Amino acid sequence: MPDAVQEALAPFYLWLKAAHVIAMVAWMAGLFYLPRLFVYHAEQAPAGSALDATFRVMERRLLRAIMNPAMVATWLLGLLLASLGGWWTAGWFHLKLAAVLGLTAFHGWCAFRRRDFAAGRNTRSGRTFRLMNEVPTLLLVVIVAAVVVKPF
Template sequence: MDWLAPYYSWIKALHVMAVLAWMAGLFYLPRLFVYHAEKAEPGSELDLTFQVMEAKLLRVIMNPAMITAWICGLLMIGMGGLDFGAVWGWAKLGAVIAMTAAHMWMAARRKDFAEGRNTRSGRVYRIANEVPTLLMVVAVIAVIVRPF
């Protein structure tokens, strides 16, 4: 990984940009689900509009951003950018794995809507909307403050 060392700052910058785009999607997709669950009847024009919005957000923004964030993050880990000898490194990695799980859960819910079989209420999606925020707080504090 020594050959990548001169590019560390560029990889880190790309990582931050990818995380920003990914987090924006993680914040917005469950909000779309709230409105979709509460306002759109399956098969209606509004239902189809939400389906297009949700699919594009996931496929065009969130998936590429998540993949880019992971690739850049793994490259930085390979270059010694994460201290696994300290708790903060594990807390950051745990938060990112949990964000990935939340992403996958949201992708499955999008499929439920697309197949007309959503059974969850707007309240469930409102709660789901808070999860990425809490995980982001853990990740940022772990990396910036390193309290442990």
């Protein structure tokens, strides 16, 4: 990043960090909630029922209005902060980046599952979604530990 840009953004560094954390919290909330909706959808809403239609609306709105924008904001702000902080070579940052890539892959998995429900072709059980609901928690633990402890 050019020095002039870094100097211009330096006074806003803490605000950028706060915005990054806010975006991450919104994204994580969605990553925790959407699989839980899938559990209830799979177990309590037969395809074509009124409850199925309600879950489809809830899942679509959560993904499109909250999760997608929050993920994009988390990524953009995170990359900006990494550039401003010069963290590209730090081991802890590589670990964090790998875990965030994992969250992004999980986000994509959730988006595909939402499409399955929307098309009435879900074949996964509530148990599958319960197990998958643990993935973002594990990745969050890795991310927070990497950022706070900076083990390497």
